[in-house]
Amino acid sequence: MKQPEIKQLSIAELQEKLGETKKSYADLKMAHAISPLENPIQLRNVRRSVARIATELTKRELQ
DSSP, rough: OOOOHHHHHHHHHHHHHHHHHHHHHHHHHHHHHHHHOOOOOHHHHHHHHHHHHHHHHHHHHOO
């Protein structure tokens, strides 16, 4: 997800999306450990999405 998409979500939606994205990252990481992914850049993209969502959640909690 890109930053403009993330900013449009509510806090509840962000928390739900964070859980989904973390699970997706864990699944990709496990699949990559077993046999190399066809596109290992997916790992980086999903990890960065997790960071973007977590950052937005923290930002909103501090306001």
